[in-house]
Amino acid sequence: MGFGGGGGGALPNHEHTNIALDGGPLDFVNTTIASLSAGSTTFSDGNALQELVIGTPAQSLVVNGLGTAPEWITPAAGGPTTAQYIATGASFSTSSVTFVDVTNMTITLPNTGGTLDCLCNVFMSGEIAVAADMLMWRLVKDTTALVYSEFWLTGAAEGLKAGAMSCLCDGDGDPCKLQMQTFGNTGTFRVSATEQTPCLSAFAVG
Amino acid sequence: MMYKFTKKISCDDPTQCCEDIINKIETKFPVKIHAPTKNDFVNGHISINHINEEHQFWIFIYSSSGVHESAHGITEYVIETKNNRVKKFNGTFPSQKEIESIF
Numbered sequence: 382m383g384f385g386g387g388g389g390g391a392l393p394n395h396e397h398t399n400i401a402l403d404g405g406p407l408d409f410v411n412t413t414i415a416s417l418s419a420g421s422t423t424f425s426d427g428n429a430l431q432e433l434v435i436g437t438p439a440q441s442l443v444v445n446g447l448g449t450a451p452e453w454i455t456p457a458a459g460g461p462t463t464a465q466y467i468a469t470g471a472s473f474s475t476s477s478v479t480f481v482d483v484t485n486m487t488i489t490l491p492n493t494g495g496t497l498d499c500l501c502n503v504f505m506s507g508e509i510a511v512a513a514d515m516l517m518w519r520l521v522k523d524t525t526a527l528v529y530s531e532f533w534l535t536g537a538a539e540g541l542k543a544g545a546m547s548c549l550c551d552g553d554g555d556p557c558k559l560q561m562q563t564f565g566n567t568g569t570f571r572v573s574a575t576e577q578t579p580c581l582s583a584f585a586v587g
Numbered sequence: 588m589m590y591k592f593t594k595k596i597s598c599d600d601p602t603q604c605c606e607d608i609i610n611k612i613e614t615k616f617p618v619k620i621h622a623p624t625k626n627d628f629v630n631g632h633i634s635i636n637h638i639n640e641e642h643q644f645w646i647f648i649y650s651s652s653g654v655h656e657s658a659h660g661i662t663e664y665v666i667e668t669k670n671n672r673v674k675k676f677n678g679t680f681p682s683q684k685e686i687e688s689i690f
Contacts, residue, residue, distance in 0.1 A: 474601050478670060482658070510605075513624070567605040
């Protein structure tokens with residue numbers, strides 16, 4: 382039966398309420414039809430119902446920027462936007478009394494254009510040949526030292542020592558590298574396939 | 588001066604491996620690599636990347652007092668850094684062949 386009532390004559394004024402003979406509530410469950418596309422939702426603009434056609438897969442329904450209507454948006458990817466990681470497979474020794482680059486421990490920082498939005502981490506283990514010497518480590522961004530650490534060792538008999546350094550810096554695409562030195566005896570950045578896997582990593586966290 | 592080369596050797600103890608090379612260099616040439624204390628001067632240094640069957644060696648003998656030399660980690664260019672413990676080697680610089688003859 383149409384809204385005309387089927388019996389002829391004009392449709393009398395009425396509301397859709399629970400009151401008998403007042404039209405009753407609209408049945409939205411698989412009964413009422415409208416000129417909408419599959420998947421569409423409706424909302425009011427304050428004057429009339431409006432159609433919001435369905436979004437694309439993985440989009441989310443949010444309130445628009447004016448706070449007046451819903452809209453579909455594609456959410457930004459979560460988590461770190463960029464990550465760099467390197468783990469060398471060989472030990473490196475030096476007797477240098479000035480900092481030298483550790484082979485295969487240089488990475489390129491993420492290039493975000495931001496300030497202090499890059500987290501750098503390095504895990505290292507080392508040993509030294511003789512007593513009364515020490516291993517010194519530092520992370521260098523391009524030519525600027527970021528963070529420093531040192532191992533005091535009483536000699537080779539003491540075995541390996543392990544440590545870590547971490548810092549925030551600008552994500553600007555610069556090289557970031559691990560350097561080491563001693564006071565003039567052999568120090569080793571030690572890698573063991575079964576026990577130690579030193580690594581250098583950088584994450585954009587902004 | 589930088590001497591760079593690769594040797595098909597392997598080692599179980601990288602620290603001892605490097606010490607052995609330093610001792611051979613200091614025995615064969617009048618170059619002071621070891622520094623017993625942090626105040627001693629040095630004529631050079633050695634760096635080794637201990638890849639199995641493909642050890643990479645960088646042996647430096649310094650050309651100027653107060654100027655430390657090392658290899659850039661990527662470009663391999665020689666980096667010069669001021670260091671007052673560096674003393675110029677006044678002897679005759681060995682050839683690459685003479686350096687490699689220690690093996």
